[in-house]
Amino acid sequence: MTSHSLLIVEDDHAAARYAAAALREECADIRTVGSGAEALLATEARLPDLILLDLGLPDLDGLELLEILKQRWPEVLVILLTATREISTVVDAVQRGAVNYLVKPVAPAVLSAATRRALATSAAPRSACGTVGLPIVGASKPILEVRHLVALAARSDVNVLITGATGTGKELVARAIHRLSGLSCGPFVAHNCSLTPPDLFESQFFGHRRGSFTGAERDQRGLLEESDGGILFLDELECLSMPHQAKLLRVLDDGEVRSVGSSESRHVSVRFLAATNREPDEMIRDGVLREDLYYRLRGLEIRLPLLRERREDIPLLASHFLGDGRGALAHDALAALHGYSWPGNVRELRNVVRRALSFAPGRAIAARDLGLRTASAADRWGPSVPGSSGVEHGRALQEAERRAIDQVLRECGGNRNRAARALGIDRSTLRRKLRRLYPS
DSSP: OOOOEEEEEOSOHHHHHHHHHHTTTTOSEEEEESSHHHHHHHHHHSOOSEEEEESBOSSSBHHHHHHHHHHHOTTOEEEEEESOOOHHHHHHHHHTTOSEEEESSOOHHHHHHHHHHHHHHHHSOTGGGTOOSOOOOOOSHHHHHHHHHHHHHHTSOOOEEEEOOTTSOHHHHHHHHHHHSTTTTSOEEEEEGGGOOGGGHHHHHHOBOTTSSTTOOSOBOOHHHHTTTSEEEEESGGGSOHHHHHHHHHHHHHOEEOOBTOSOOEEOOOEEEEEESSOHHHHHHHTSSOHHHHHHHOSEEEEOOOGGGOGGGHHHHHHHHHOTTSOOBOHHHHHHHHHOOOTTHHHHHHHHHHHHHHHSTTSOBOHHHHOOOOOOTTTSSSSOOTTOOHHHHHHHHHHHHHHHHHHHHHHTTTOHHHHHHHHTSOHHHHHHHHHHHSOO
16 A cells, blocks of 8 residues: 545545545545535645546536646646546646546546556656657647647546548657656557457467467567556557457456466556547447447547648748758749648658658759659649749748747747747757748
């Protein structure tokens, strides 16, 4: 038993007793109260390490109480309990400072694991692990929303579902969450579910003992044990079969892992980040994603925009891929990048820019170096303008870049170091862009 203290705020006495019994091994000091007013008095009398807060209280809305608690005692950890799965409520709870959000009924093992992870997360030395600004390049409205949700996810302990087309940066976002979270000193294990042969699922995820099947020459830990104390990122989640999804759901529910060939189970504490390039509702309808697994993984949902939905970020992204001092883009190249449809999204832009560097050593990259097909009318951004030229498109894109940089500089109070980190570029790249955009 640990020395941690817990305050349970729950007006249902049976539910309060249930939670207290489940957490007896995690917390030595457990108190229960049945209203918001009692919670404030109890916290004032003796500050707990963790508060388990029910959303529906008789005298005060749980979210309002959460906000009051975090304003008065910012250091206190709060896990919210509720019967609703509304994503807006999840986001609201995390924005107000909840470290996690659990939907009733909660299995004792899940409640225990969430409590243990929350307490461990609060003690993790984030600054010592080198966590810095978000490594996500861009200043467009869609990407600013992504950055906001990543920051929310990083300071909470909820599972996260990341959706977006191929090449939009789902693993980059997952790694950013890990890097900025209290689990940054723990493992980050990434696995593409499309690479899981059906007959090796058990071995890959749960591990195996030597001699448990032909070819098992030594004990092997599975992905779940490798991720213990950290994050497991599952890409292309929809590639897991329904029976395998059911086994994964069991681990989310009880945290128990048993290796192939073993008669003993062990408990793991893993935070799950999952990604898919299909719409979850469509996958549930088509029978390729379990609805209960979806709700367990979607603590927060982050949708990544297509590159053509954030075209004003193209100059920043291109500069990022060029690297400091390695090359520059001519106006006609910017216009070509601007007019292309980018079916491969940011990954395709990265490959195009890096390939062009090899075609234009020692000179500015021109449109012909990019190797893009001629943009059709459907590829262009907005309706075509009679008489418009590549130079005009380049100037329009440069103006969009200038506005994006100006906005971030204003938000950072003119501090160029902070602005460069917010834009995902280094200070020298920002300085070079400002010289180009504002020639003296």
